[in-house]
Amino acid sequence: MMRPDTQRQRTLVDQLRPRLLRAVIRPDGEPVSRTRFADLAGISGPTAVRVARSLIDEGLLVEGEPLEINTGGRREIALRVNPKHLYVGVVVEDGLTTEGEGIATQALAAPATLDGSLAADPVVETVKDTKDISSLVSAIHSAVSKTRARAERQGATIHGIGVTLGGHVRDEWVHHSSNIGAEWDQPAALGSRIESLCATDGSPLPVLIDNDANAIARNLLLRGGMEPGSTVVLLKQLGIGAANLVGDAVFTGAHGMAPEFGHITVEYPSKRKCRCGNYGCLEAVATPSAVAKRLQSPGHLWKQALLAHQAREQVRSELVEAGGYLGIGLSSLINLQDPSKIYLFGVPEFIDEEHHPATATPYLEAMRTVVKSHVFPSAAQRFSEALMKESIDLRLLPSPEEAAVAATARWVERVMQE
Template sequence: MVFVSVIDEQNGAAAAPAGNTLPNSAGALFQLLRDGVPRTRADLAEMTGFARSTISARVEELLASALISPAGENSSTGGRPPSTFAFNPEARTVLAVDLGGTHARIAVTDLATRVLAEREERLDISQGPVVVLDAVGRIATTLLEEVGRSPADLLGVGVGVPGPVEFATGRLTSPPIMPGWDHFDIPGHLRRWFSVPILVDNDVNAMALGEHAVKYPDVSNMMFVKVATGIGAGIISDGRLQHGAQGAAGDLGHIAVPDGSATPCTCGNTGCLEAVASGPAIAAQLRESGFDVPHHTALLELVRSGDPEALLTVRQAGRQVGSVLASCVNLLNPSVIVIGGVVSTAGEHFLAGIREAVYSRSLPLATQHLRILGTQTRGQAGILGASALVTGHGLSVENVNRLIG
């Protein structure tokens, strides 16, 4: 059976299949142990108010599933020291897939999003879904073998894709840089290799989840902005990823820049942020000035060389991104904005341009404690988020109960 990531529009909570949601179920007790802190049966009884017999029964169920394991013994003032139990992230594995326009990054992680094996391949998304997903299946199978695990050990597969995803079905909707992918059944195709839940989301949403889970778990309101071939954002509000009504939330790239030009955009409009401040747009502006910048790598090399015109162009692109983000700051009031994507690696001039526009155009109250930072996950945000997408769903109360049952 395949599940896709679904966000309840009424409360932002992840919608889950119907199941045992009893507060004293094994799945509910497991949520208290997911933080990895060892606890005794007495600790759990005190935290929940449940009878010791109920706690013991639920602990035994979780031990049998391997989702928790003994964590040693606590000191005792007399008699036998009480045993402690903690989350066992090695109980299952997760396959995390981050697809970009020209690359595929694939990893096997444990249930705590720790990467066990990883590979990045040059893979052009325009080759179509069958070619790309077949390559993903082969690489993933090899990675599982490398870490001594099998597809039967998987909790699920998470996939981030560079296009708009209808989250209710996990299918792409008119992706501009992905010919042949429109409404293609990604989960159905990957089931040829992996008969587990397969969750598909936009790559920037996955990056937001990854950065949030690993670097900012205590931040309730943040945005992750990817600036590369396209421009998009993942929005975390009240600790939850927001998709919007059809999964189109966060599409910054097709917002008109306040002082933008009439530059045509791939969406059919003019003056979109993506048309004037994405990686290809910056490279095109520099080519018009006589620079030889055929691709992103050449652009980054030019900026890092300290060329004054390249630095000014990148900083201006940052200002244009910031001018759009300023409206987002006034509307959503995040406390952290993380900037990722290949253009963000151009250095502080790009970030400086973003900060300049945001702080000058946003309300003082909204920016009082706002931090605008570069990504801290070193290119792994996508696979970490794809892993978190799976564990957030697969380790929910209902699905743990189903797994045990």
């Protein structure tokens, strides 16, 4: 029978493991050693040693470089995440690497460590038939298989797969996604189908699936790049997504659907059909592809449409209208959610005023004007002209590699909770 003091020590170690992992994964500028962790956590040195040992024995941490000699005259050793303990992030995206030439769905896979470092270059596979989920599963399997084989040749081990895509995701089922449609008529969840196919390459790899915006929010939160209680909005070529934080947790609603920000109705009645099948959705009127369609060009040729259209005033007019619709959506989000801050990620031509003033400026000016005039009076000061840029933080969309790291965020959360 275990002695009470031994049981208490084990309980304390279990409670402190997530804290040490978080300190190593998200350092505040200084490497974390056992002694420094003891100071940060307010615990004894021997307890810090036991916590570190448990994570090293499990293969999550390793000893790194020697540090300066501490005040006690001992040389400290930095604690680092194990570079051989990897998770594969898979991003399912429309036209992920295109420059406007097409909208072929692709699956990009890349291995990442717990601290978000990429262990190898991405592998990209094209989904041959976007109407057939089996084709998507095959593309993901191929990308993961190549990534796994390469990692194993380097002596690393893959411990799980994280998949992200736009749409309603819950319990590893994709209930609806504009990338692949609905999954209700499928014999098994997408996650379990990927697991089954990847198991043919070796030991089984568990799969976690997440909405793309939620994954980016989780990753930012893990790395200290996002305020609690804030909102992430993604403005992509074809779609718009969002993720809400309630405190320091991603809120997905009662059924895992929230927030389908791109599918709130901002135009009624409307003749503009959205990819989801409804009319007047935000992403049907405010995205780059929506602007291209208004200019009588195919949605995926939006870059060419903006550059080549002869009627420059019409281009500006369409950008102003689209930006105004985004403003309607954002002001509604502000009035409903009261976020501490909005992180608006988008394509450069619609977000980067410095390098794309002809397109980004009219779009964003219209957005800001509508937000200022439609937010609830209590929020008017935060979204005034003077504070707008602070309250709505404009950023470029994550790179494919960054998105792959974000796809592993649920795995990092799970490891830290265990």
